[in-house]
Amino acid sequence: MIKVEHVQKRYRNVDALHDLSMVIPDGSIYGLIGPNGAGKTTLLRILAALIPPTQGEVWFDDEEISKAPSVIQRKVGYMPDFFGVYPDLTSIEYLDFYAGIHGVPRAKRTQVINDLLELVDLTSKREALVETLSRGMKQRLCLARALVHDPEVLLLDEPASGLDPRARVELRELLRTLQGMGKTIVISSHILLEMAEMCSDVAIIQGGKLVLAGNMDEVSQRLGKGRRLEIRVLERVEDAVQMLKESPEINNVEHENGDLISAEFSGDDRALHKVLAHLITQEIPVVSFAPRSGGGALEEVFMSITEGSLPS
Amino acid sequence: MTFAALLTKELRLRLRRERSVWVIIIYLVVMGLLGFGYLAQASAFNGNQNYLLSQVGAQLYNLLAVVQLFLIVFIAPAFTSTSINGEKERQTFDMLICSRLSSFSLLAGKLVAGLASTFLLIAASLPLFSLVFFFGGVSPSQVLNAVVVFVFTAIPIGAFGLFCSALVRRPTVSTAITYMGCVFWMLGPWVALLLLRGPSLLGLGSGTTPHLLGWNPIAALVSTLPGGNVVGTYPLGNHSYPLWIVYSVLSIVMTFVFFLLGMWFVKPNPVGRLKFVLDNAKWFSTPHIEDDDNPEDDDADDREDIVTV
Numbered sequence: 001m002i003k004v005e006h007v008q009k010r011y012r013n014v015d016a017l018h019d020l021s022m023v024i025p026d027g028s029i030y031g032l033i034g035p036n037g038a039g040k041t042t043l044l045r046i047l048a049a050l051i052p053p054t055q056g057e058v059w060f061d062d063e064e065i066s067k068a069p070s071v072i073q074r075k076v077g078y079m080p081d082f083f084g085v086y087p088d089l090t091s092i093e094y095l096d097f098y099a100g101i102h103g104v105p106r107a108k109r110t111q112v113i114n115d116l117l118e119l120v121d122l123t124s125k126r127e128a129l130v131e132t133l134s135r136g137m138k139q140r141l142c143l144a145r146a147l148v149h150d151p152e153v154l155l156l157d158e159p160a161s162g163l164d165p166r167a168r169v170e171l172r173e174l175l176r177t178l179q180g181m182g183k184t185i186v187i188s189s190h191i192l193l194e195m196a197e198m199c200s201d202v203a204i205i206q207g208g209k210l211v212l213a214g215n216m217d218e219v220s221q222r223l224g225k226g227r228r229l230e231i232r233v234l235e236r237v238e239d240a241v242q243m244l245k246e247s248p249e250i251n252n253v254e255h256e257n258g259d260l261i262s263a264e265f266s267g268d269d270r271a272l273h274k275v276l277a278h279l280i281t282q283e284i285p286v287v288s289f290a291p292r293s294g295g296g297a298l299e300e301v302f303m304s305i306t307e308g309s310l311p312s
Numbered sequence: 313m314t315f316a317a318l319l320t321k322e323l324r325l326r327l328r329r330e331r332s333v334w335v336i337i338i339y340l341v342v343m344g345l346l347g348f349g350y351l352a353q354a355s356a357f358n359g360n361q362n363y364l365l366s367q368v369g370a371q372l373y374n375l376l377a378v379v380q381l382f383l384i385v386f387i388a389p390a391f392t393s394t395s396i397n398g399e400k401e402r403q404t405f406d407m408l409i410c411s412r413l414s415s416f417s418l419l420a421g422k423l424v425a426g427l428a429s430t431f432l433l434i435a436a437s438l439p440l441f442s443l444v445f446f447f448g449g450v451s452p453s454q455v456l457n458a459v460v461v462f463v464f465t466a467i468p469i470g471a472f473g474l475f476c477s478a479l480v481r482r483p484t485v486s487t488a489i490t491y492m493g494c495v496f497w498m499l500g501p502w503v504a505l506l507l508l509r510g511p512s513l514l515g516l517g518s519g520t521t522p523h524l525l526g527w528n529p530i531a532a533l534v535s536t537l538p539g540g541n542v543v544g545t546y547p548l549g550n551h552s553y554p555l556w557i558v559y560s561v562l563s564i565v566m567t568f569v570f571f572l573l574g575m576w577f578v579k580p581n582p583v584g585r586l587k588f589v590l591d592n593a594k595w596f597s598t599p600h601i602e603d604d605d606n607p608e609d610d611d612a613d614d615r616e617d618i619v620t621v
Contacts, residue, residue, distance in 0.1 A: 078410045100314060
């Protein structure tokens with residue numbers, strides 16, 4: 001578990017972070033959301049022990065980061081938002097170099113590198129020069145680099161920026177695989193819908209201050225918007241719409257065309273189950289029942305804190 | 313292990329660049345053409361004056377050695393003067409800092425790789441030097457002493473370039489400072505002697521080397537050349553030592569100085585850490601670290617605060 005306690009970071013006369021506290025649970029995918037200049041990168045650099053906070057403390061389990069930055073750096077794999085590569089090295093040489101400077105024993109390196117290349121789906125590019133890789137491939141290679149010393153925590157600063165939709169999907173799948181391997185992943189991004197789908201926890205930061213933090217469902221509920229439900233039925237659409245409208249946890253039921261109904265749901269999973277069970281017991285032929293996390297809600301709050309302008 | 317990994321990467325990158333091959337080719341062509349030009353001129357001259365072959369050999373050797381020294385001073389800074397800030401510009405520095413690479417290993421790896429490139433040039437030129445043995449007039453020990461001067465010229469230049477690249481953010485600026493430092497090192501003492509003692513041989517030939525020339529590469533090289541006793545020997549206590557030996561020792565000392573300074577500056581926020589050390593040394597106050605508030609530093613992100621590298 002990572003605990004950020006009353007962290008402040010001051011650059012000359014500017015507070016990049018102001019009295020920021022949060023808890024990042026083990027094994028979570030923790031999203032940092034905020035507009036440009038909110039302090040996301042500064043927070044990630046503090047977590048990576050690259051810079052110390054001006055005030056406050058950051059704890060990795062029972063170790064305070066400023067007391068043992070080098071110990072923390074061994075636990076952390078950091079991928080900056082802008083990163084360079086050594087273009088004249090091949091993928092294998094690139095990873096071999098970073099494995100070397102992370103102290104991975106020479107005897108283990110080949111196996112580690114092969115496994116990582118397979119994980120990021122770059123095995124076919126093992127002998128290719130890094131400069132010949134596409135941006136998405138470089139991004140995945142850099143992710144492999146961050147994993148080369150098998151860190152417990154991954155800090156990813158805007159890992160999906162500049163990637164095409166396919167590369168983003170691949171990255172998202174990769175992060176889920178890593179979460180399945182027990183890694184804690186802290187990720188900053190502007191792509192709110194993906195963050196909402198991917199993250200188990202989020203923190204919204206604005207002007208160096210924490211606006212909101214917590215489990216994704218909790219955040220959705222606290223925002224008062226809840227999850228979006230998408231239900232597809234074979235027939236009796238009007239009956240289904242009526243039943244949904246009668247449910248206290250459901251608002252804004254919409255049925256524009258065909259057999260697709262969408263609605264806002266503000267209850268917990270148990271209430272969600274009741275809604276589905278009610279539809280089934282009333283013999284409504286439900287063929288799809290898809291609760292989606294609060295990407296829309298996140299987007300709304302993001303729009304409000306950035307005064308209506310989404311960053312590119 | 314981290315040092316070896318960095319050195320391997322550096323050598324791979326350097327030797328794969330097309331530029332590396334061209335530097336060696338141009339270096340040898342320049343040396344060869346100068347030698348050939350001198351021989352052609354000496355042959356014409358020999359027809360009238362009955363020159364001794366050994367004199368031709370000695371003069372050819374002197375010419376090549378001086379040219380080699382200037383070429384080393386011209387080329388060596390390029391191998392290290394952008395090593396650290398180049399990583400920052402390439403946006404790979406953070407990823408180095410996030411590893412187990414110590415500041416010593418980082419600088420040592422960069423320095424050894426830079427020096428390897430310079431030594432490759434020196435080694436490649438040795439066959440050219442060996443041509444002078446056909447003419448005589450130069451002993452193998454003199455050639456060996458000159459090589460020692462070349463090596464101990466390249467090493468402090470490499471360390472100085474590395475220090476500049478850790479100190480200055482922009483690679484072009486650090487390169488310019490390194491070259492200016494080298495020019496001052498080469499010519500500064502001679503200009504100072506000229507101003508102090510006037511143009512009459514700069515006071516040389518008296519048997520002892522002026523202190524100003526104690527760490528000067530030109531004077532050190534001249535002391536190894538045939539007829540090089542014009543710069544005399546360097547007095548230390550009751551003894552006098554050949555200048556090239558004194559020069560080599562001073563070069564080692566200065567290399568350590570530049571290397572240690574580079575280690576200090578390669579870590580983020582050197583100014584803040586200096587304040588921290590001074591505060592604790594002077595007043596034994598509670599340790600604290602302040603952010604770098606140097607107004608000339610454009611990007612606080614890359615220069616702030618203490619980090620274990």
